[in-house]
Amino acid sequence: MKISDITGIFSRRQLEFISAINVNEDYWVISLKPKKDLHWNAGEHGIFTMPGKRMKGRGWRVFSIASIPEEETVMIGTRTGEKTSEFKKILLGMKPGETVNLRGPFGWYKLHKDVKQIVLAATGVGITPNRAIAMELKKHPQINAELVHSGKYHLFKEDFVKITEEISNLKLHYTVDREATANTLNRLAVKYGNNAYYYVSGSIKSILSMKKLLKRAGVKGTKIINDPFLGY
Numbered sequence: 001m002k003i004s005d006i007t008g009i010f011s012r013r014q015l016e017f018i019s020a021i022n023v024n025e026d027y028w029v030i031s032l033k034p035k036k037d038l039h040w041n042a043g044e045h046g047i048f049t050m051p052g053k054r055m056k057g058r059g060w061r062v063f064s065i066a067s068i069p070e071e072e073t074v075m076i077g078t079r080t081g082e083k084t085s086e087f088k089k090i091l092l093g094m095k096p097g098e099t100v101n102l103r104g105p106f107g108w109y110k111l112h113k114d115v116k117q118i119v120l121a122a123t124g125v126g127i128t129p130n131r132a133i134a135m136e137l138k139k140h141p142q143i144n145a146e147l148v149h150s151g152k153y154h155l156f157k158e159d160f161v162k163i164t165e166e167i168s169n170l171k172l173h174y175t176v177d178r179e180a181t182a183n184t185l186n187r188l189a190v191k192y193g194n195n196a197y198y199y200v201s202g203s204i205k206s207i208l209s210m211k212k213l214l215k216r217a218g219v220k221g222t223k224i225i226n227d228p229f230l231g232y
């Protein structure tokens with residue numbers, strides 16, 4: 001991580017709530033429109049708050065941005081779990097035109113433009129920053145990527161499939177159980193070794209297990225970039 005990866009935390013932005021769509025079971029996709037021009041790097045995240053909304057407990061959450069600036073929308077993918085937190089109840093119930101505040105965007109989970117091969121490995125809702133990275137790949141045909149997404153539900157799958165119809169430098173692997181995920185990731189680690197960067201995102205537990213697997217296959221820690229979704 002470099003200092004420049006986190007300086008974005010000092011910028012404050014206002015976004016307009018557009019919609020919250022329940023895409024499957026407890027999975028939601030939220031769309032927000034920046035009130036002024038906003039630039040971010042694919043894969044970055046921000047700290048979101050809702051001005052004027054009172055709630056018990058923590059009034060902020062960190063979310064990765066699933067979209068790229070060209071889409072002119074800050075897209076968030078999230079899930080509520082069995083018991084929706086008060087923060088998410090308020091966020092998901094917002095009305096179009098209401099304001100959401102953003103600190104950021106910032107982060108270290110972004111494309112290294114000088115690499116030729118990347119492996120994106122995500123579990124569950126950890127897929128969100130990878131949607132933005134996959135969109136960004138359209139501009140970087142020199143970077144080849146393979147994505148492994150593990151979970152019972154594959155958020156943004158239609159978007160990823162659509163991207164692969166437009167570009168040839170992204171390959172998709174969808175898995176449901178832990179064994180298939182581990183086998184796929186291990187195969188990619190053996191195939192690319194330290195010639196690739198490995199982006200791992202999801203819960204802390206799944207990140208630790210994917211990092212362990214990669215290191216056991218001989219991948220150096222410096223080749224692994226992770227986005228730990230604290231709170232899952």
Ligand SMILES: Cc1cc2nc3c(=O)[nH]c(=O)nc-3n(C[C@H](O)[C@H](O)[C@H](O)COP(=O)(O)OP(=O)(O)OC[C@H]3O[C@@H](n4cnc5c(N)ncnc54)[C@H](O)[C@@H]3O)c2cc1C
Nearest residue numbers: 045061062063064077078079085087125128228229230231
């Ligand atoms: C870099 C980064 C990127 C992230 N990106 C995303 C993203 O794109 N999408 C996303 O959904 N999340 C993301 N997160 C995680 C996000 O910030 C939240 O922590 C997460 O969504 C859970 O929020 P929540 O409001 O549902 O649960 P919280 O209220 O924050 O609760 C967190 C956990 O604690 C448990 N819990 C809460 N209260 C209690 C209690 N009283 N007793 C016992 N257990 C309790 C909950 O069940 C839950 O498992 C990211 C986090 C980081 C650090």
